[in-house]
Amino acid sequence: MITEEQYQKAKSLVDQYEEQRSKELVENLRCIGCKKPVEPMDGLLAAPTELERSAWDGGTVALVRFGYGSRLHDGDAYYVALCDGCMLAAAGQGIIIQSSSTTLL
């Protein structure tokens, strides 16, 4: 059993770690197509392990997993940033597949 003070001290350390880790991940996110930064909307950043749930200004971040058949290791996962312009261009060229009944613009 830990005391309330020990709990608060440990929680503070975890919060500081999460904040630092979040900044490291966000600074490195660039569109996979044009390399422009894809930045989080102010104050809406999800946990560093759930970046696909955040709101992104002018784009999105997706979690991509590689499985059996890939030359990457089975189960490898990456956060991939895409800007709206590159996504719409790819859709217009028919090189991406749209999911379900949602539409792009």
Ligand SMILES: [Zn+2]
């Ligand atoms: Zn782009």
